[in-house]
Amino acid sequence: MSISVEENPMTAAAALHDPAGRYPAYDFSRPAQLGRESTRHLEAAFESFARLWSSQLTAKVRVRAHLSLEGVELVSYEEYAATLPGTTAMVTGSFADRDEPCVVQFGLDSALLWVVQMMGGRSTSLPEARTFTPIELALVRNLMDGTFEHLHASLGGLLPGEPRFAAVHYNPQYMQVISAAAAVIVARYTMRLGETETTATVMLPASAVVDRLAATGSDASAVHSAQHTLDQVRSTPLEVTLRLAPLTIGAGQVLDLAPGDLLRLPHPETTPYELVAGGTHLARATPGSRGSRLTFRITTTHEETI
Template sequence: MRITSEENDMRDAAVLDDPAGRYPAYDFSRPAQLGRESIRHLEAAFESFARLWSSQLTAKIRVRAHLALEWVELVSYEEYAITLPATTAMVTGALPDRDEPCVVQFGLDSALLWVVQMMGGKSTSLPEARTFTPIELALVRNLMEGTFEHLGASLGPLLPGGPVYSGVHYNPQYMQVVSATAAVIVARYTMRLGDSETSATVMLPASAVVDRLAETGSGSTAAHGAGQTLDQVRNAPMEVTLRLAPITIGAGEVLDLAPGDLLRLPHPETKPFELVAGTTPLARATPGAQGSRLACTITAIHEETN
């Protein structure tokens, strides 16, 4: 067995990285999370949409409707789909110059209640869920065309343009308009129709929203954010080490070491030392002193680290 000083450096670096295991492992299979400001901006837009959609439903179906926003989050489409019923109404809206649609989802039982009320009937409870007949689909489409107008008006510059009704899907697992791993922004609502309570969601393709979400802030805010990021990077603590050329010795020699023993180092006296961060060489430096403290003078910077 042979022990090198580089192996000791690697072990020490591993201990210094996270000795207490305080930092959870990052899951690269999940989308990155939205910032606090972005979430607040989206919540304001989705709450505005909730008010407009509530007013539209109340006027159209002659039943008092109320929507309350529960939360907004960034997830993969697969994570979103598994939270939905196996059969539900997923109304897609086409976005200008985009292949991925936005989706307004609600229960089929809720939509059938809307149809009953729009046809002049009366219902105090949600009907049994089933897919739409052609006449029911035409009524739902007419209603949803207005809903997508409200969605476009509420989100404004966050979308590439106003969404336009494009179709209804009944099974979220088989809706192939969005890949399973694609990142989507989901707003979940509690929907109250008279005495009945159910849920609804709005899904937006993250690729169509995130860049515009950043652009909606003022230019100074964006610049300030970039400056803050740079400042944090510059102020991040980093351990650097002044390192001689490594020496390799046998384990037996290590066990026989005693005070007063000398080890011949292969580092020439005139050769500068290596300044390293972890195992990455940063520069070459010569040792010296500044007052009562040891110091080093930088003699050369490794170009590849700039």
């Protein structure tokens, strides 16, 4: 019996040294990324919002609603808009003293189903998507006022204030309230309304959230002070050396050294030694002993003069 072995031309060693195999491609058009702790913080906040929004829809629309968070990401608005349908409901919420809004997005067919249910109708399927009539817009606005309250309650200090209903946009490509290259934080949801399943998203301007998100990090609770800095400096390990005056000899003399040779040091017996740390002279000290260990006693310290 014969066994044939086919060798892979890309060996493990070659793959290890192949830059394309070792390092993932880096997208310089999107240098900003969310840290792991920041992502977990946002996910917890957006999951809390999902529970509140589900309860609101269930109570107002009278259809059991459930939202599950699919993920949170940091992208440009252009990338976010490219993932949305050409026609959809994008409800913007404005913040006081800020130009960039937040957005709660959902399908027009989902919103029309909400309207049918709120008006006392019954529907087991999503109606055909279309823009809102004035009456439908008023009902959706009333519903979204509560939704923005839940968003503010869930994200709390991550938002620059409580968002207020501003407008409804139907085309994400033509929404001119934020630039295409602006970084945004997007939470994506799967929304179940009775027997139907759709999607929804929440978009927040990164410029309004990232700084507040960093301020809530694990190290943000520690109040920085000069005393903390001093304590860190005092506890830093530092190697010190007790040094005699140096002796200069020729290279040939060094090569001729042998066991038993004596070298006369230029350091006087009564002169203290130099205490040195990292090449910096700290003090003068005299050697001594305590039990079986060598010691030294500080005699004078060097003071810097400006």
